Each structure stands twice: as C-alpha cells, then as structure tokens.
Amino acid sequence: MASGSQSTSPTSDTFSKSKPRTFVLASRGSKLAQIQTNTVRDELEAAFPSLSFGTSFMSTEGDKNQSQALYLLGGKALWTKELEVALKDNIVDMLVHCLKDVPTTLPEGCEIAAILERENPVDSLVVKQGLPFTDLDSLPVGSVVGTSSVRRVAQLRRLYPGLVFLDVRGNLNTRLAKLDAPDGPYTALVLAKAGLVRLGMGDRVTSDITPPTLYYAVSQGALAVEIRSNDREAQELCRALTHQETQWKCLAERATLRILEGGCSVPVGVESELTDVLMAEGRLKSAVLKVTGCVTSIDGKEHVKHTVSERVESAKEAEALGEGLARWLKSNGAASILDAITEDREKRAGDAKTAEEARA
Numbered sequence: 029m030a031s032g033s034q035s036t037s038p039t040s041d042t043f044s045k046s047k048p049r050t051f052v053l054a055s056r057g058s059k060l061a062q063i064q065t066n067t068v069r070d071e072l073e074a075a076f077p078s079l080s081f082g083t084s085f086m087s088t089e090g091d092k093n094q095s096q097a098l099y100l101l102g103g104k105a106l107w108t109k110e111l112e113v114a115l116k117d118n119i120v121d122m123l124v125h126c127l128k129d130v131p132t133t134l135p136e137g138c139e140i141a142a143i144l145e146r147e148n149p150v151d152s153l154v155v156k157q158g159l160p161f162t163d164l165d166s167l168p169v170g171s172v173v174g175t176s177s178v179r180r181v182a183q184l185r186r187l188y189p190g191l192v193f194l195d196v197r198g199n200l201n202t203r204l205a206k207l208d209a210p211d212g213p214y215t216a217l218v219l220a221k222a223g224l225v226r227l228g229m230g231d232r233v234t235s236d237i238t239p240p241t242l243y244y245a246v247s248q249g250a251l252a253v254e255i256r257s258n259d260r261e262a263q264e265l266c267r268a269l270t271h272q273e274t275q276w277k278c279l280a281e282r283a284t285l286r287i288l289e290g291g292c293s294v295p296v297g298v299e300s301e302l303t304d305v306l307m308a309e310g311r312l313k314s315a316v317l318k319v320t321g322c323v324t325s326i327d328g329k330e331h332v333k334h335t336v337s338e339r340v341e342s343a344k345e346a347e348a349l350g351e352g353l354a355r356w357l358k359s360n361g362a363a364s365i366l367d368a369i370t371e372d373r374e375k376r377a378g379d380a381k382t383a384e385e386a387r388a
C-alpha cells in the first residue's frame with residue numbers, strides 16, 4: 029500500500045510562467061534498468077498529465093568492466109557516475125536507480141529526491157533449470173553457487189560451509205543464461221528477488237533466503253530518483269513519487285552503511301521494519317523503526333549483529349537510528365572485520381596491477 033504517497037499538483041507558481049519543459053529520465057541500458065525507468069515515467073505521466081517525459085539509456089563503468097571482480101572494483105559509483113555527469117551537464121533531468129547501487133555519499137549538486145515503494149527486499153535462490161533442489165538445505169555438498177556479492181558469500185559461507193561460491197557477472201539475463209548452460213558450473217544463483225520480479229521472471233525463484241539466514245543489502249528492492257539539487261521543478265515531481273515508509277527504512281539503512289564506510293561491496297546486511305505507524309493528513313508522522321544490521325568476515329568466521337528499535341518522527345530521526353546501529357557494530361567487532369577487508373582489497377588490487385605491469 030502506497031500509504032505515504034500523495035499526488036500534489038504542481039503549483040502554478042512553479043510551472044506556468046515558462047513554456048512546459050520535457051523531463052528526461054535516464055538510467056543504465058540493461059533490461060531491468062529500462063523497465064524501472066519506464067515504470068517511473070509511467071507514474072509521472074499519470075500524476076502529471078500536462079507535463080512531458082522522455083527517457084535516455086546509457087552504459088556505465090559497471091556495465092563495461094565485466095571481467096574484474098566486483099569486490100576489487102571497490103563498488104564506488106560504478107553504476108552511477110556516467111549518469112551523474114549527464115545529469116550535471118543538463119543533458120538529462122532524473123536518474124532512475126536501484127537505490128542499493130547508489131553510493132551513500134552523492135556528488136556535490138546531486139540529491140536523491142524520491143524513494144519509491146519497496147518491493148520484497150529479500151534474496152532468492154534460483155536453481156538451474158531441470159535440477160530437483162528446492163532450497164539451500166537441499167543442495168549437495170560441493171554445489172557451486174553463483175554470486176558476486178561479498179555480503180551473500182560471507183553470510184552463506186558461515187551457515188553453509190559445504191557450498192562453493194563462484195563469481196558470476198553480467199546483467200540478470202546473462203547470469204540466468206550462465207546458470208542454465210548445460211555445461212556451466214553453477215547449480216544455483218543467489219539474486220535479489222525484486223530484480224527478478226520486475227523483469228517478470230519471479231517464477232525463476234526457487235525459494236526465498238530470508239533473514240536471519242541472509243540479511244539483505246541496504247536499500248535492496250527500492251528504486252530512487254536522483255536529480256540536480258537546484259532543480260525545484262523536478263523536486264516537486266519527486267515528492268509525489270516518494271513512499272515515506274520505504275524512505276524512512278532506506279535512509280536508516282543507508283546511514284548505517286555510510287558510518288560503516290562501505291558501498292555495495294562490503295559484507296553488510298540489514299533488515300528493517302516499521303510498525304505502529306501514525307499518519308496525519310496523508311503524511312507519515314511517526315512509527316516504531318526496528319533495524320537489524322550485521323557485518324560478516326569474508327570467510328564467514330566472524331559475524332557481528334545488532335538490532336535497534338525506537339519510535340521516530342522524521343526521516344532525520346530514522347537516519348540517526350541507523351547511525352547509532354553502525355556505531356554499536358563498529359565498537360563491537362565490525363571495525364576490525366572491515367579493516368581486514370580493506371587491507372585485503374588493497375593488496376589484491378596491488379597484485380593485479382603488478383601482474384598487469386609484468387605483462388606490459
């Protein structure tokens with residue numbers, strides 16, 4: 029239920045004086061990204077029938093560099109940077125992202141103006157076509173599970189030490205093709221359920237892998253719209269798209285990740301819940317926000333987890349709650365886990381560079 033959404037008409041003051049503008053929505057060119065962008069455009073067209081909207085699709089560093097492990101690429105702005113350049117140059121006006129791919133710190137002059145209602149945020153197991161396995165517990169020892177996410181590998185290695193985890197890159201369709209290839213190495217993949225559902229491939233989900241088995245990624249399942257901070261018109265349109273309950277949860281999760289100083293490439297998992305919701309005049313006034321966060325070492329041997337729960341009355345208070353969670357995690361073991369990962373990444377990046385130089 030989009031209880032926090034509301035459609036406001038643009039005030040005459042903002043829009044009527046100049047001739048109507050076309051808002052160009054942009055994203056990566058993957059099939060999933062295009063579906064997402066078209067969905068947001070449709071919502072905007074329905075809410076603002078007198079305005080016009082276009083779309084533009086481009087490829088990003090993350091799309092181009094398919095060979096290097098995501099873990100080594102470092103995860104910073106891989107999926108967003110080229111788009112942000114186009115945004116700042118006024119070539120496009122609204123970037124539609126999976127919020128989970130958006131770094132916790134945005135470039136100067138850019139802001140997240142809308143967070144849309146979240147899909148189911150959990151991860152799913154997708155078993156290779158024709159195999160009889162129904163869930164993680166039924167996979168034989170030695171089965172190869174494809175995922176490029178250190179969060180998934182770390183948490184699952186801890187509980188399923190008998191499974192083998194192997195990198196798999198490419199967009200969702202490519203990954204599924206690699207899974208089903210008759211001579212391919214994978215028995216199953218772990219994917220965000222939301223992506224599969226949006227692609228109309230929800231029927232490929234063999235089973236959900238829910239917390240506490242697998243805590244999901246910060247903001248997994250939520251779409252966001254990024255705009256130029258000084259674009260008042262776009263800001264007003266985005267207000268109508270925002271689902272406040274999702275926004276409060278995701279901002280809390282993002283605050284946790286920001287304090288833990290990680291991007292999508294650190295093994296941080298979360299689970300959020302908003303209850304006892306109080307509304308006034310169609311707006312979210314207050315609710316009890318419960319957020320669990322965990323940080324797991326890559327080998328799965330160390331695992332720090334904590335839950336905070338408090339009544340909050342604004343997005344700011346939700347963020348403060350998320351920050352408090354991160355500080356607790358940091359001072360109870362997460363800091364050393366994250367430091368070890370940073371050190372390892374720097375070492376491996378150095379090794380990769382040395383190997384490259386040796387070849388040159």
Ligand SMILES: NCc1[nH]cc(CCC(=O)O)c1CC(=O)O
Pocket residue numbers: 126127128129218219220221222223247248249250251
């Ligand atoms: N890392 C890529 C990515 N970014 C967002 C999603 C899924 C959709 C979402 O979380 O909104 C995916 C695919 C996946 O993790 O399986």
